[in-house]
Amino acid sequence: MIKLRLAVLLVAATAGLGLAVPATATAEVAPFPALALPFKAGQQVYSAGIHSDDGSTGVKNAIDFSPADRTVRAPLAGTVHLQHCAGGDWVTIDHDGGWRTGYYHMEGIEVTDGEHVEAGAELGSTGNALPCGGSSTGAHVHFTLWTLPGAPAAANWDGKSFAEVSTVVAAASGEPVDGKSIGGWRFTAGAEQYTGTATHLADNAVTQLPGRFRAKL
Ligand SMILES: [Zn+2]
Numbered sequence: 001m002i003k004l005r006l007a008v009l010l011v012a013a014t015a016g017l018g019l020a021v022p023a024t025a026t027a028e029v030a031p032f033p034a035l036a037l038p039f040k041a042g043q044q045v046y047s048a049g050i051h052s053d054d055g056s057t058g059v060k061n062a063i064d065f066s067p068a069d070r071t072v073r074a075p076l077a078g079t080v081h082l083q084h085c086a087g088g089d090w091v092t093i094d095h096d097g098g099w100r101t102g103y104y105h106m107e108g109i110e111v112t113d114g115e116h117v118e119a120g121a122e123l124g125s126t127g128n129a130l131p132c133g134g135s136s137t138g139a140h141v142h143f144t145l146w147t148l149p150g151a152p153a154a155a156n157w158d159g160k161s162f163a164e165v166s167t168v169v170a171a172a173s174g175e176p177v178d179g180k181s182i183g184g185w186r187f188t189a190g191a192e193q194y195t196g197t198a199t200h201l202a203d204n205a206v207t208q209l210p211g212r213f214r215a216k217l
Pocket of ligand 1: 064141142
């Protein structure tokens with residue numbers, strides 16, 4: 001609140017001089033939005049568990065999903081950004097309120113840069129693609145959470161290696177999966193990488209991760 005009030009004062013003070021106050025300095029991130037799971041509900045999904053973006057250190061902002069139908073979908077409306085690398089593209093979606101979701105390893109990407117998608121839109125297929133580096137040992141989507149206070153459009157990760165995104169960028173913008181409710185499930189990180197639980201909120205049934213659950217609502 002203090003930051004916002006300061007921003008108003010700065011805008012007021014500089015308006016007469018024609019100076020622009022960058023929004024990135026003061027904007028706040030909205031509460032975690034109501035995301036669906038990034039695939040169609042009602043099917044079996046395997047999850048390798050919650051982990052940091054690079055699988056070894058840092059904030060655990062990632063969870064791997066392998067839905068039975070192999071189709072990755074937008075969990076909420078937003079604007080697609082194709083992050084380009086020498087080996088191809090990966091997808092991020094910017095949602096209202098300063099939230100970004102990421103989708104790595106997808107194959108057959110079906111969306112275009114700048115495209116607005118609604119919740120449930122097909123993004124592509126789970127796969128083993130390594131457009132910016134990294135590794136994959138079975139078709140899945142590496143789903144990640146990010147906060148981008150300020151202007152999301154300025155957060156262009158084109159050309160950034162997976163090694164950089166998963167360390168430097170993750171340290172600045174990665175948001176923990178732990179404690180988040182997504183598509184009627186609450187995800188809790190474990191002490192080790194690639195562990196945790198998925199709790200079905202409707203009946204409090206707990207699935208240990210890595211593991212399989214039926215992603216009903
Ligand atoms: Zn992963």
